Amino acid sequence: MVDVASIRPLAAVLVSFLAAGAIVASHRYPNVRDSWSVIAALTKFGIVASMLPGVMDGTVYVWSLGTFVPGVEFALRADPLGMLFALLASFLWIFTAFYATGYMRGLDEPNQTRFFAAFAMSLSTALGIAFAQNLVTIFVFYELLSVSTYPLVAHDEDAEARIAGRKYLAYTFFGGGVLVLAGTVLVFQLAGTVDFAAGGIPALAEAAGADPWFARLAFGLLVTGFGVKAALMPIHSWLADAMVAPTPVSGLLHAVAVVKSGAFGISRVILDVYGPDLAADLGVHIPLAIVAAFTLTAASIIALRKDHLKRRLAYSTTAQLSYIVLGLSMLHPYAILGGLFHIPAHAFGKLTLFFCAGAIHVETHTDYISEMAGIGKRMPFTMAAFTIGAAGMAGIPLIAGFVSKYYMLIGGLGAGGIGVIGAEGATMSPLMGTIFSGSLIVSGLLNIAYFWPIVYTAYFESENDHDAKPLLEFPMGGKPESYGVSVGRLTDGGKRIEDPEHETGYAVDRFPSDHAGADADDHEHEHDDHHGGGPPAEGWERRRPWAESTWLMLVPIGLIATGAIVLGVVPGQAVFFDLAVYIVETVTGVVVP
C-alpha cells in the first residue's frame, strides 16, 4: 500500500461538522436548514467515494495535523477497513437525511435544529472513527460521538428520555473515557506507539511476548470499551433504552453509525492493533467469541418477548452486532470476511426495518406489535420492505444477511479445523468451532421466530381477528390450558374489543397517558405524541403503496431495501464485498475466493 498525503479524509470528516454550524445558523428557515443535511450528506458521500478507486488500487490517503500528544499524531488515514465503514455511514446518511426530514416534520417534533445539528455532528465523528490512524485519534472521535449523540437520545425532554440519556452517557463514557483510554494508555506503554498497522503492531507483538498478561489486559480493556457501543452483553442495556430517541436516530445511529463504531473499533483492535496471529497466540479470541456467541443467542431470546417494535429491533441489533464480533473473533479469514461484510449487510437490513417502524409510527402511531394485526392493508409497501429486511436478519438467501452468515459459518467450521475449506487456519478446538457455528444457526432460527409473527400478523390477520403468538407471549413452554378459547377473540359486529391480553400489555408496557384516545379516526392528521396506537375503530383503511406515507420516507425505505437485495444477490458487484475481501487479504494474506 502506498501512502499519499491528501486533505480528503479531513474534508470528509469536516463536511458535516461545518454543516452542523450552518444548520444552527439557519434555524429560522426550516427548508434551508434541512437542505444543509442533504447537501452535506451528498458531499460527504462524494468525497468518500472519490477515494474509493484509489483505495482499491492500494493507495492510502493520509492527512496529519502533526503531534497531538508526544509520540502520537493526530492523523486520519483512509485505508480499506476505514473506507468500508466510512462508505457505509456516508451512503446511508443520504437516505436518512431525507427520511429524517419526513419523520420529524410528520410528527412536528420540537427542537429540530438541535436534532439535525447533532445528527450531522454524529456523522462527522463516525467518519473520524473510520479514518482514525491510531488509537488516540479513534478515542478522540469515539468520545465526541458519545457527546454528540447524547442530545439525540435525550431529544424528547421527558423523564424517560432523560433517564435513557443518563444511562447512555454513563455507559458510553465508562466504555470510552475509562476503558478505551486505559487500554490505549497500556498499549502505548507496551509498544511505544498506537498507530494501526494491518496485521497488528509489530512492537506490540514483541512486548506481548515479554509480558503476555499486560497485553491481554489491554486487549480486554479495549474490547470491553468498544464493546459498550457494540452492545455486547452484559453492557448492552443502554441500547434498548436509547430507543426512546426519534426513529431516524434509532435507525442510522443505533443500528449503523454508533453501534457499528463499537464493532468497527473491535475490528481495528483485532485486525490492526493485535493482529489475528497475536490474538490467537494470546488466546484472547476465545473469551471474546464466547461473549459474542452468548450475546447473540440471549439477545435473540429476549427479542422474542418484546412487544414494542423498536425494542425488539434493538435486541435484534444487539444480536446482529455480536455476529460481527463473533466473526472477527474466530480469527479465520473466512469468518473475518463474513464479520466484515456483515457490517454493511446488517446496516442495510436493519435500517430498512427501523425506517419501516418509524413510518408506521408516524402514520398510525402504532408502536406495539400486538396492535399491528392487519396493518399490511394500511401500509403494504412498508410492510413489504419490512419483510425483506427481516429475511436479511434471519439470513435467508438472496438477501444481504445470507452472504455474511454463509462465510461466517464456513469460517467457524474452518476455525475449528473441521472440513476441507480453510481448515488449516484452525484457531480453536473443533468443539468450540462447532458451538460457535451452531449458535449462528440457532440465532437464525430465533430471528425467524421473532420476525415472522410480525409479518404474519400484518398481512394474514385482521384487526378484529388475531391470535396470540404462543412462542412470543405465553410463558416459555406454553400455557397449561388450551388457549384457543380463552384468547381467540370473537367479535360481535366488526367492532374491536379490548381483550385481556392487551390490557395486561398496556399495564406492563406503556404509560397510562398513552392509553386514551386509541379510537381517534384521524391518524394521518394527528400530531399529538401521546396519541395511542393500534387500528382505528373501523379497522385499517386500505391504501395503495404509493399513498401510504410521504415520499420523503417511502423512497429511502425502498432504496435501502433494494440495496439489501443487491448485496445479497450480486455481492461481487457491490463494492462492500470487494472491500472486505481486500481487507482480509491485507490483514491475513489469504485471498478468499
Added chain:
Amino acid sequence: MIENVPALLIVLPILVATLPLLVGLRYERVGWTVAALTTTAAFAMALWLALVIFTTGEAVIHQLGGFPRPIGIELVADRLSAPFVVLATGISMGVLAYTRRGGPRGNSFYSAYLLLLGGLLGLSLTGDVFNMFVFLEITGLTTYALIAKGKSGESAIAALKYLIIGTVGASMYLIGVGFLFVATGTLNMIDLATAIPQQAGYGNPLILTAFAFVFVGFAIKIALFPLHTWQPDAYQRAPDGATPLIAALVSTVSAYALFRLVYTVFTVEFLVSIPHASEIVVTVGSISVLAGSALAVMQRRVKRMLAYSSVSQFGLVVLAYGLMNDTALLGALVHLIGHAIMKGGLFLAVGTIAAGTGARTVKEYAGLAKRMPFMAGSLAVLGLALVGVPPSIGFLGKWFIAVGAIEAGIWPVAVVVLLSTMLTLGYIARLLERMYFTPAPTRGGAPEGSLATDGSGNDPTPGAVSAGMLGVTVLAALLAVALGFSGGAFDSLLGPFIEVILNG
C-alpha cells in the same frame, strides 16, 4: 532590561494598587481603568519574559537590590514559572472584562485585585522560601478581602473562616521554613537544594519535619481533602466577579509553589530516599479526587458544586506530583494550567448566568439553553473539557497523568485517574441535563429573582449582561478546546525543565 522584568511584574501591580484609592478620592470610577492598564502592561511583560525564556532556554534571574545569592533575595523566571506568570496575568485580564459590568464595583475592589495579582506573580517568581511566605500572605490577605466584598453576611463568615484556616496554613509553611533555615542556614531555593543533602542529609528529622509542615501548609492553601473546608464557602460566597479570579489562580499558584518546593528545594532524591514520602503524596491526592467528586455530586448550588470539583481536580494534580516520572509531572503542570482556564471559564459562565437570569441552583438551570444559548454552550464545552473529552486541555492533562500513572505502575492510582472521568461526569452531566433537556418551569416555578409575569421574564435582564461578560466566557471555552492540540508544544516547552529536575 529583561532581568528587571520579574521585579517590575511584582512591583508594578502592588504600587499601582494604591492608585484606585488615591485617585478615587477625586474620580469615582477610576478603579477599572487603572486595573485594566496595569494588567495589560503586566500581561505584555509576562509574554515578553516567556518569549525570552523559551527562545534562549535560559532562566532570567533578578537579584533584588543587587545583593548576590546567599544574602540577597532572588527572583527567578524559568521555564516553570513563565507559563504561570502568563496564566496569572492573562486570566486577570479576562476577569476584568467581566467585572466592568458584572461587578463588584468600587475602587477598593480593584486595589485588592491588583494586590492579589502582585502577590500571585511574586509567588510565581520568587526564588527564596521566606520571600515566598511574604507573597503567600499578601495573596491570602487580599483573597480574604475579596471574599468579604460579597454583600451578604455569609461572605463575611466565609472570609473569616478562610482567614483563620488560611493563616494556619501559611503559619505551618513558615514553621517549615524555620526548620529548613535551622538545618541549612540558607533560604535561597537553589542553595537549599544542595545544602539539604550536604549539611543535613535527607533523613535529618529537621528536614523531615520541614517537609511535613510545608506539605500540610500548602495542602490547606490548595484545599486538598480533608483540609478543604474553607474553600467551598469561600468560592460560593465571594462576589461573582471575584470567584473566577480566586478559583482560577489562588489555588493554582499555591499548587505551583508546592511543585517548586518539592522538586526544586527538596528534590526528587529526597522523595525517593524517604520511605513513604511519595506514597503519602499520591494517597492524599487520590483521596481528594474521590472525596471532592462525591461531595460535588451532592451539591444543589452550582458555585458550590464547582468548588468541590476543584478539590477533586487539585487532588489529581497533587497525585501526579507523587508519581515522580516526567509524563506525570508534565501532566500535573498541564492540568494545573488547564484547570485554571476551565474553572475560571466555568465560574465566569456561572456568574454571567446569575446576572442574566438569577439562576444559582442546579434546579434553576432548567431550560437555560433556550434563555442563554451561548452561556449554556460555553458551560457545556468547558464542563466536557473538565470531564476530559478530547480535544481539550482537560484531556491532555488527564492523558499525561494516566500515562504517568501506568508508567509508574501504581495500579490503584491508575484506576483512580481513569475513573475520575466518570466522577467528573457525575456532576457535569447533571448540569447538561438540566440546561438542555429539562423544560424551563412555567410561571409558577420561575427562579427567584426573575420577574416572570408575562412569560418573558426569564430572558436575560437587559443591561445586566455585557458583551464583555459573554465574550470572555466564550473565549475561555474556545481556548480550552484549542489548547487541546497543544500537547506537543507543552512537551517541548516544559519537558526540558522536568528532565532537569528529575535527572539533575
